[in-house]
Amino acid sequence: MENQLRTEITTLGEFGLIKHLTENIQLQNPSSKLGVGDDAAVIQYDEGMQTIVTSDMLVEGIHFDLMYVPLKHLGYKSVVVNLSDIYAMNGTPRQIIVSVAISNRFSVEAMDDLYEGIYAACKRYGVDLIGGDTSSSNKGLIISVTALGEAREERIVKRSGAKENELLCVSGDLGSAFLGLQLLEREKRIYLENPKIQPNLEGQSYIVGRQLKPEARKDIIELFQTLELKPTSMIDVSDGLSSEILHLCDQSQTGCRLYEEKIPIAEEARAMAFQFNLDPTTCALNGGEDYELLFTIDQSDYEKVKNNPDISVIGNMTSKEKGAVLITRSNNIYPLTAQGWNAFRNN
Amino acid sequence: MENQLRTEITTLGEFGLIKHLTENIQLQNPSSKLGVGDDAAVIQYDEGMQTIVTSDMLVEGIHFDLMYVPLKHLGYKSVVVNLSDIYAMNGTPRQIIVSVAISNRFSVEAMDDLYEGIYAACKRYGVDLIGGDTSSSNKGLIISVTALGEAREERIVKRSGAKENELLCVSGDLGSAFLGLQLLEREKRIYLENPKIQPNLEGQSYIVGRQLKPEARKDIIELFQTLELKPTSMIDVSDGLSSEILHLCDQSQTGCRLYEEKIPIAEEARAMAFQFNLDPTTCALNGGEDYELLFTIDQSDYEKVKNNPDISVIGNMTSKEKGAVLITRSNNIYPLTAQGWNAFRNN
Numbered sequence: 001m002e003n004q005l006r007t008e009i010t011t012l013g014e015f016g017l018i019k020h021l022t023e024n025i026q027l028q029n030p031s032s033k034l035g036v037g038d039d040a041a042v043i044q045y046d047e048g049m050q051t052i053v054t055s056d057m058l059v060e061g062i063h064f065d066l067m068y069v070p071l072k073h074l075g076y077k078s079v080v081v082n083l084s085d086i087y088a089m090n091g092t093p094r095q096i097i098v099s100v101a102i103s104n105r106f107s108v109e110a111m112d113d114l115y116e117g118i119y120a121a122c123k124r125y126g127v128d129l130i131g132g133d134t135s136s137s138n139k140g141l142i143i144s145v146t147a148l149g150e151a152r153e154e155r156i157v158k159r160s161g162a163k164e165n166e167l168l169c170v171s172g173d174l175g176s177a178f179l180g181l182q183l184l185e186r187e188k189r190i191y192l193e194n195p196k197i198q199p200n201l202e203g204q205s206y207i208v209g210r211q212l213k214p215e216a217r218k219d220i221i222e223l224f225q226t227l228e229l230k231p232t233s234m235i236d237v238s239d240g241l242s243s244e245i246l247h248l249c250d251q252s253q254t255g256c257r258l259y260e261e262k263i264p265i266a267e268e269a270r271a272m273a274f275q276f277n278l279d280p281t282t283c284a285l286n287g288g289e290d291y292e293l294l295f296t297i298d299q300s301d302y303e304k305v306k307n308n309p310d311i312s313v314i315g316n317m318t319s320k321e322k323g324a325v326l327i328t329r330s331n332n333i334y335p336l337t338a339q340g341w342n343a344f345r346n347n
Numbered sequence: 348m349e350n351q352l353r354t355e356i357t358t359l360g361e362f363g364l365i366k367h368l369t370e371n372i373q374l375q376n377p378s379s380k381l382g383v384g385d386d387a388a389v390i391q392y393d394e395g396m397q398t399i400v401t402s403d404m405l406v407e408g409i410h411f412d413l414m415y416v417p418l419k420h421l422g423y424k425s426v427v428v429n430l431s432d433i434y435a436m437n438g439t440p441r442q443i444i445v446s447v448a449i450s451n452r453f454s455v456e457a458m459d460d461l462y463e464g465i466y467a468a469c470k471r472y473g474v475d476l477i478g479g480d481t482s483s484s485n486k487g488l489i490i491s492v493t494a495l496g497e498a499r500e501e502r503i504v505k506r507s508g509a510k511e512n513e514l515l516c517v518s519g520d521l522g523s524a525f526l527g528l529q530l531l532e533r534e535k536r537i538y539l540e541n542p543k544i545q546p547n548l549e550g551q552s553y554i555v556g557r558q559l560k561p562e563a564r565k566d567i568i569e570l571f572q573t574l575e576l577k578p579t580s581m582i583d584v585s586d587g588l589s590s591e592i593l594h595l596c597d598q599s600q601t602g603c604r605l606y607e608e609k610i611p612i613a614e615e616a617r618a619m620a621f622q623f624n625l626d627p628t629t630c631a632l633n634g635g636e637d638y639e640l641l642f643t644i645d646q647s648d649y650e651k652v653k654n655n656p657d658i659s660v661i662g663n664m665t666s667k668e669k670g671a672v673l674i675t676r677s678n679n680i681y682p683l684t685a686q687g688w689n690a691f692r693n694n
Binding site for chain 1: 380381388389390391392394397398399400401402403404406407408409410436442444446447448477478479480482483484485486487489491493495500503505
């Protein structure tokens, strides 16, 4: 390893660090009335607009492993997972607030990397960082992001709006982020056993990218506007398809039939699942961290999505009594269970 | 210690825990359009209102010590410190979002205690908990709170509005929270040396209360409305009077003369300072965590505050060239320095 420059955070102090990290911010949105530097941030939206706000905390050793997650990617991802929640309301993210706690093992340069990723996400998605704080931790890195966005009241899509006979759709493909994680953890184990062996991620850039640098589906929300399509319910896929379907069913008081053959899974993910002796469908159902949008639409809107390569119709909503079930390729019926990403990971 | 009921968090799971912690919420404000249970929360304020948002993270071992901070008080305080930031903008807090990461050493009952404090603060200050998440940590407890509030644009008070010749005022008294902390830490050391000795906090309920269960100055903001008084600049005292004065001066491009004899210090705090061989003024200047409001007003508004026991005029603003200085009782002049609470604490 090269002898890299290391500036101790103590040389800047807390206020110095905040200034250092935020002095180049240029607010992008007219609604960002007051950003970093006061007690709180002020935003003002147009009349008729509603403010959407969401928050997520990422803890080192629980949500990420710095052995294979570059800090820049981590900063990017910590923003994206929050924006994904705003999009899942059919809203437009406008502002974020970021709080970070760090132990003294992190240098200013490390924080620069983290914020480089944060600002890259801000630029990509057109949001403003308007506040936050940094503090110490005894051990490890903790990142808490709050995102705020706007939507006209009549555009907001909740989890609770699905009805019987509606179509269940999902954007993109599922399971890749989880398989990317499996690959990264395998290479980490190999490296820990023999540090001379370099990680072999060749040909796996798609699934590794899905894990390390996920994107939120801004494009799908924009597509809805172009298509004049308003989903009846929506949620983003963070814990796994199965868990999210159960949320929609629970809050909409419906059942659901999910068809295994319709679940979109990328070829690279499928191949990696076989390498790991995992069922690709199980990875899609329980893997999580895909940050795709799962939503329901009225049957009359089917024409608007049927030929779109970014959207798959994967099932239909039924009455609550019928429950939420998976119809397998071999036509067996299994109830969906909320295994979730963390539980799966600990197997 | 009694054999208390302990329910492992694993028996509820993440979603079960969130439901358990939030199922009794009753939204208080019409502007809370959608609370816990969807991807994000939705708020809508009246036309002409601006949304104020602020966030703080509290980390075990850094910001609090569970050896002497009851979880209920911690929950209460974690909300109050954020509301204090909204009041410091002359705004009215309306909603909070709380994210918590916990290690498996915490039980459901422990989380209940924490949230009992959170909800007590919500009730006291009329705010709604509208979202958040809980996750695991490898070690310790981390709490991140985001508060949102509203204010008419023309009512918002920034740090940057102070002008030469204006009066510098502060609510309540200063230094007590710091001295309460000193006392709690002394009793902790005594207890660790000999666990048979029970903490002696007798006659110290004021300073201990100021540390463990601070209040935000909602009453002062309401008083401003009653008095038809708008401060020209304002900040809450979280890091210590000295540091906050320097923030006002820096952002307003002014200097300041602070008079030692005018700094409000409670008798109990003064007595404890002498016990610890500390200078009470130094405790007020650098102690922090008082959550009082420091603000400037035009001289023509002096009549409105001069007889109010909750407000002290402690100095006046000068030109930037004159710097921010303390005039001691013996008429010496010292430049104010931003020692800050954390630095002080580590002495």
